[in-house]
Amino acid sequence: MNKTLKELHVVAFDVPYPANYGGVIDIFYKVQALSEAGVKVHLHCYQYGRSESKMLESICESVRYYKRKVFRNPIYNTKPYIVASRNSTAMIENLLAIDCPILFEGLHSTYYLDDPRLKNRCKVVRTHNIEHDYYMHLSEVEPNPFKKYFFKIESERLRKHESVLKHT
Numbered sequence: 667m668n669k670t671l672k673e674l675h676v677v678a679f680d681v682p683y684p685a686n687y688g689g690v691i692d693i694f695y696k697v698q699a700l701s702e703a704g705v706k707v708h709l710h711c712y713q714y715g716r717s718e719s720k721m722l723e724s725i726c727e728s729v730r731y732y733k734r735k736v737f738r739n740p741i742y743n744t745k746p747y748i749v750a751s752r753n754s755t756a757m758i759e760n761l762l763a764i765d766c767p768i769l770f771e772g773l774h775s776t777y778y779l780d781d782p783r784l785k786n787r788c789k790v791v792r793t794h795n796i797e798h799d800y801y802m803h804l805s806e807v808e809p810n811p812f813k814k815y816f817f818k819i820e821s822e823r824l825r826k827h828e829s830v831l832k833h834t
């Protein structure tokens with residue numbers, strides 16, 4: 667491990683504890699290992715249905731929770747819903763307050779990746795899936811016409827949104 671890495675922001679798409687499904691398992695054990703290695707982890711979690719966690723607060727330098735925004739009509743947006751619903755002015759302010767590298771966990775968490783205020787920051791994105799393929803496959807098996815349409819639109823938006831990765 668790089669001895670110069672003392673602090674790190676980790677932006678999680680969900681609260682990663684309890685570590686009981688897919689992507690949060692990876693995030694939790696990564697945060698735990700970084701903490702055990704002496705890295706001061708500033709964890710930023712989007713919250714929607716999972717509670718704040720004393721466990722995370724015990725292993726991280728700081729843990730911030732942000733409500734995921736739920737839109738009544740997710741069709742009318744230019745960004746993918748899974749990205750647009752994860753933005754918070756408090757989070758960008760907290761990222762700006764501590765000048766250290768940022769790890770964005772999942773394409774879901776990249777709302778601020780291209781923010782000009784983070785231009786000179788070291789930023790890394792760890793993608794969990796090829797999201798546009800995942801959503802296209804969901805559209806192919808979805809019987810509900812509204813959901814099928816949503817998944818197709820979301821797939822195309824995610825494919826276009828991937829260009830944001832050039833900002834890492």
